[in-house]
Amino acid sequence: MTSDQPSTNQSGSPAGHRLLLWLRSALILLALAALAGYLLVYVNYALALFRFPFDYDQGEGFELMDSLLFSRGQWPYRDNSTYPFYSSNYPPVFHLLVVPLVWLFGPVYWTGRLVSFLATLVTAGVIAWAVQRQTRRPWLAALTGLTYLASNYVYHIGPLFRLHTTMVMFETAAIVLIGNSADQYQTGPGQSQMRPRLWLGLALLLAAGFTKQTAVVTCAAAFAFLFIRGPKRAILLAVPFAAIALVLFWGINLATGGQWWLNAIVANSNPWLIEQATGLYRQWFRLHSVITLLAAGLAVYELYWGRLSVYAIWFAFSVAGSAMAGKWGAGESYFTSAIAGSCILAGLAAGKLLNWSERHHPRAHVALGLLIPILFLLQARLVFHLPTGSPLGRTVAQLAGQPTEVWIPPQTSCSAPQEARPVAYVDAVGPTLLGRPPTSADAQAGRRIAAYVRDAGGPPLSEEAGFSFYADADVVTNPTQLLNLHRGGRLDVDELLEMIENRVFGVVIFRAQFYPDPVLQAIGQNYETVDTIEMNNFVYCVLKPRSEQTDGSK
Amino acid sequence: MVTKRHIGLALLVTGLAAIAGILAVDHIGVGEFGGIGPVQRLALAAGGLVAAVGLSLIPLGDRPA
Numbered sequence: 355m356t357s358d359q360p361s362t363n364q365s366g367s368p369a370g371h372r373l374l375l376w377l378r379s380a381l382i383l384l385a386l387a388a389l390a391g392y393l394l395v396y397v398n399y400a401l402a403l404f405r406f407p408f409d410y411d412q413g414e415g416f417e418l419m420d421s422l423l424f425s426r427g428q429w430p431y432r433d434n435s436t437y438p439f440y441s442s443n444y445p446p447v448f449h450l451l452v453v454p455l456v457w458l459f460g461p462v463y464w465t466g467r468l469v470s471f472l473a474t475l476v477t478a479g480v481i482a483w484a485v486q487r488q489t490r491r492p493w494l495a496a497l498t499g500l501t502y503l504a505s506n507y508v509y510h511i512g513p514l515f516r517l518h519t520t521m522v523m524f525e526t527a528a529i530v531l532i533g534n535s536a537d538q539y540q541t542g543p544g545q546s547q548m549r550p551r552l553w554l555g556l557a558l559l560l561a562a563g564f565t566k567q568t569a570v571v572t573c574a575a576a577f578a579f580l581f582i583r584g585p586k587r588a589i590l591l592a593v594p595f596a597a598i599a600l601v602l603f604w605g606i607n608l609a610t611g612g613q614w615w616l617n618a619i620v621a622n623s624n625p626w627l628i629e630q631a632t633g634l635y636r637q638w639f640r641l642h643s644v645i646t647l648l649a650a651g652l653a654v655y656e657l658y659w660g661r662l663s664v665y666a667i668w669f670a671f672s673v674a675g676s677a678m679a680g681k682w683g684a685g686e687s688y689f690t691s692a693i694a695g696s697c698i699l700a701g702l703a704a705g706k707l708l709n710w711s712e713r714h715h716p717r718a719h720v721a722l723g724l725l726i727p728i729l730f731l732l733q734a735r736l737v738f739h740l741p742t743g744s745p746l747g748r749t750v751a752q753l754a755g756q757p758t759e760v761w762i763p764p765q766t767s768c769s770a771p772q773e774a775r776p777v778a779y780v781d782a783v784g785p786t787l788l789g790r791p792p793t794s795a796d797a798q799a800g801r802r803i804a805a806y807v808r809d810a811g812g813p814p815l816s817e818e819a820g821f822s823f824y825a826d827a828d829v830v831t832n833p834t835q836l837l838n839l840h841r842g843g844r845l846d847v848d849e850l851l852e853m854i855e856n857r858v859f860g861v862v863i864f865r866a867q868f869y870p871d872p873v874l875q876a877i878g879q880n881y882e883t884v885d886t887i888e889m890n891n892f893v894y895c896v897l898k899p900r901s902e903q904t905d906g907s908k
Numbered sequence: 909m910v911t912k913r914h915i916g917l918a919l920l921v922t923g924l925a926a927i928a929g930i931l932a933v934d935h936i937g938v939g940e941f942g943g944i945g946p947v948q949r950l951a952l953a954a955g956g957l958v959a960a961v962g963l964s965l966i967p968l969g970d971r972p973a
Binding site: 581582583585626628632657658661662674 | 910915946947954961965972973
């Protein structure tokens with residue numbers, strides 16, 4: 355293991371040496387404690403979400419629906435123009451990972467939330483392993499792995515029934531294995547021993563691509579790296595890789611009668627909003643500026659003075675690819691690949707600086723030994739987030755000089771605007787509805803909405819699937835999917851409109867009114883609001899069929 | 909072996925091609941803005957940055973990338 359201890363001749367005197375050693379150790383422990391604190395906050399949030407039986411983030415229930423369909427041996431890529439007007443828009447790997455849990459425990463939310471949460475822990479472990487392997491400094495490896503988990507974005511989405519963090523897990527493991535195998539190829543015993551790791555890395559890359567489409571950016575980064583290190587080998591690897599991906603792609607398309615192409619590719623071609631993209635870039639940099647600058651510094655060094663590593667190329671590609679966060683319906687999650695890459699590069703940058711200074715500049719080595727844990731402490735400060743519903747949470751927030759609550763009006767699309775009210779969660783992102791652990795009041799509100807679904811006397815038309823799962827009713831429609839297809843002129847809504855006009859649906863549940871305009875208009879003409887219920891700081895509107903005809907006659 | 913010069917040339921060509929493509933799109937009148945819109949300005953800046961980085965790498969010659 356590399357020694358970080360300043361020698362006596364660096365610090366002047368034995369007493370000075372001991373003081374510096376103590377100070378350095380204290381700073382490292384402080385940084386580790388701060389980041390471990392975030393890990394505890396993360397685990398607490400995850401446990402609260404595992405117990406919560408409804409959607410916390412819109413769309414979770416549809417991913418549960420996808421897992422349920424796969425568990426029954428059915429494809430989730432379906433014709434949206436016929437009942438139940440449902441299709442998935444995501445590739446299958448994440449939902450297939452959840453299937454065994456659905457077989458064992460039924461269609462419950464904690465299954466996918468657990469898989470996603472574990473994926474973030476594995477990603478942090480892989481980041482730490484990559485840093486440890488090159489720097490041989492366990493404290494630095496631990497700091498970088500914990501920094502990934504402390505990111506506001508990873509915290510927000512990590513324990514949700516969403517597939518993004520599982521894609522990042524596959525991406526990170528693939529990149530580390532591919533980088534590793536290339537190092538072996540250059541310096542190690544040779545090609546035969548390198549091959550299994552490389553093929554495993556490529557298999558994980560394929561898994562990432564079939565978890566979420568955006569992994570195509572990481573595939574491009576990996577092959578750019580392989581091409582730089584060996585153009586012929588890269589082409590020889592790219593051909594079977596592309597062939598397998600295409601066979602899988604067209605196989606699924608064939609098996610689903612073209613619905614895979616329509617729902618997973620065409621329907622995801624959403625408008626790109628420059629304000630959304632630039633706003634998210636600014637926010638990402640503000641929250642992660644320490645690790646981003648360290649990562650960018652190492653990437654520039656490698657570009658001009660060293661050899662480009664797979665991590666530098668992945669980081670550059672991921673930062674550029676995060677522009678996809680500007681698509682309608684996308685968001686902060688698109689930056690998590692860049693965050694994973696920057697955590698690895700930041701750790702390697704710190705390790706390189708320590709190694710260089712240890713050999714060439716003893717005084718700088720002492721200063722860096724103190725500076726690096728301070729930088730990770732600064733990074734921990736930048737991503738401050740904490741639920742403040744408990745006395746302990748409020749005390750920690752006060753000690754950190756943060757507010758103990760944030761005032762946010764409940765979000766509504768279907769009722770009068772609401773007054774702002776205190777939310778017991780503080781986040782450096784600013785006012786946000788992700789991150790506050792759901793409460794028993796939220797669960798109670800969800801059960802009230804589910805009771806409407808259970809007693810509806812007809813199938814529900816709900817913007818979230820959780821109430822239908824809870825009431826053992828049909829999951830009908832995936833609203834954003836219908837909206838995307840309608841915008842592209844690829845949706846036939848006749849059957850859905852006919853069912854609405856005939857008031858076949860016993861109840862309609864709105865949260866954001868994501869349905870296409872003709873559907874919203876038909877609902878407005880044939881259904882009326884009978885209740886509004888708040889859950890997770892969103893207003894849900896419950897609509898029942900109007901008692902009178904739309905022409906006004908009874 | 910791929911060298912710094914190769915990477916530089918690749919980035920230079922990519923950046924210039926992006927700039928040319930964006931200007932061509934503007935010339936044929938795609939988009940909602942009469943002139944160069946905010947998305948195009950952003951893309952032009954990115955293309956220019958890529959081209960500049962590429963140009964700065966070319967003098968580094970045959971060192972491995």
